Amino acid sequence: MRLLFYPTGLRICGSHINAVEVAGAVSRQGHDVVIYGQGGPLEEMVARLGIPFVRATSTSLQLETKVVRELADVVRSHRTDVVHSFEWRPTVDAVLAAQIPFRVPVVSTVYSMSVPQFFPTHVPLVVGTHVIADAARRRQRAKVSVIEPPVDLTVHHNAEPSHRDDLDTVTVVIVSRLHPTLKLTGILEAVEAVDQLAQLHPERSVELVVVGDGPSSDAVRGAAEAASARGHAAVRMIGAILDPTPYYRMADIVIGMGHSALRAMASGKPTIIQGEDGFWELVTALSAPTFLRTGWYGIGSDEQGPRGLSKLLGILHRLVQDPACRAHSAETGRRLTAERFCLERAAARQIAIYEAAVRQRPSRAVALVEAVRMLSGITLHSVRSRLSGDDEPWDFNRKHVQPLASFR
Missing domain, CATH: 3.40.50.2000 (Glycogen Phosphorylase B;)
Structure with missing residues (x-):
């Protein structure tokens, strides 16, 4: 044809x-x-x-x-x-x-x-x-x-989940278009959550890497610079790149929605699904069936604010503390993408x-x-x-x- x-x-x-x-x-x-x-x-x-x-x-x-x-x-x-x-x-x-x-x-x-x-x-x-x-x-x-x-599994699929059992350093990665109407508030919340995560774990080096650009780049850059200046976590803005695969591979934890989340899952990474109005959820065997019906996205019941921030911080803290939790999320995502995507x-x-x-x-x-x-x-x-x-x-x-x- x-x-x-x-x-x-x-x-x-x-x-x-x-x-x-x-x-x-x-x-x-x-x-x-x-x-x-x-x-x-x-x-x-x-x-x-x-x-x-x-x-x-x-x-x-x-x-x-x-x-x-x-x-x-x-x-x-x-x-x-x-x-x-x-x-x-x-x-x-x-x-x-x-x-x-x-x-x-x-x-x-x-x-x-x-x-x-x-x-x-x-x-x-x-x-x-x-x-x-x-x-x-x-x-x-x-x-x-x-x-x-x-997902192009020839590029993104890992035969085995690629997580580390011990996290002396913690790298959180977001690959996203920085758009004001869909993703901006969640990404700003992620910057704050990673900053607070670093304060909870002063024994670890914590970094957030944001890959992407868009109309909200200046707003995200301002928040990133302010967080880095406080000296708890490093927040790096990479900008848009054609092939973000190296950043998925370097991540210990990925935050994303839609296609970006699926690429992270195929790469065998623990993945947190970002939504709106305080929605954050870890990919697990329990949450996956709902995402398979509704999409890798969600809308919470509260306006974005302290409760959403608390939810994200709790998930990040659990992942940093618990190697079994990281392994479960990584394996669930890797298996699902291989089977269905x-x-x-x-x-x-x-x-x-x-x-x-x-x-x-x-x-x-x-x-x-x-x-x-x-x-x-x-x-x-x-x-x-x-x-x-x-x-x-x-x-x-x-x-x-x-x-x-x-x-x-």
Whole structure:
């Protein structure tokens, strides 16, 4: 098949990394793949995979007629069989550029924490958790599949958990995009928790390493410098790097969510899942079944504050003190990723979804009706957001998700 992958761009973030890694795995299984989208640091990764990249001329994140025209030209010149879009906006573009003029089917992956109401219901949809799939199936006419964000086990998997029994030094690692609406408060809380951990364990050298950048880099850097100046823990800001694998390997403990947490687990590291509103939970045999249903993320029952900080500090303290606890978390994560999150298996499932989409491609009339419905829905969503004073109207992560059940 001739496949056109369309992420928004090639920034270093979970959705874009997933798009490139799946494109590479699908290509290795014998399919002709092209990637279209805005440029970014992941272009180097795309080049290493040998996948042609067509850079979008627009750098806007808004819907634009010229993007639809440009995408239609790529679909036609590549003689595309299926467009695989990632998240809602590329899906809207793909329906307008590929389905309506050419009847080329669209398959979409949405790894946001919810699917917007205006999402086209005739497009086969891939989501990352069973909770999101259950909600989507109540309104989605096309098939909804769950493919958990896969991990390239050739890079990240360790045959055995790689933890140390004795921790004279403690290295805690966070690999994350530093974004104000989803991750900032938790990362600032982690800086404070590691600082307090060092005060609890003056006999140990304690370090927090933050790998990543984003709009909140200055806020995190300020907290890191203040913590380091107090002299208890060292906090280092690394910035964004294309391959964070060495930092997963150097870690004694990893804090993360989503794809970053899965990479840490595959590396055989004790992993703490970061969420929002005071949510922190260690990966264990007890907590894993809930995460497998809801995703590697959570929302607590309290606003972020002292109780969340206390929860994280308690987990870190337990891990530092108890080698058996570290070993259990490391082994649980390593085993789960090996069993359930293999990139090559995910690519094979994705190819089956493409084949079904070709067999069951919708008529042009269906695509036209859906286009009118989704464009009307986008307009209505925009108007409602302005009237309500919503300053993040297109964020379909935290504020669109009900709090998850707390772990006991």
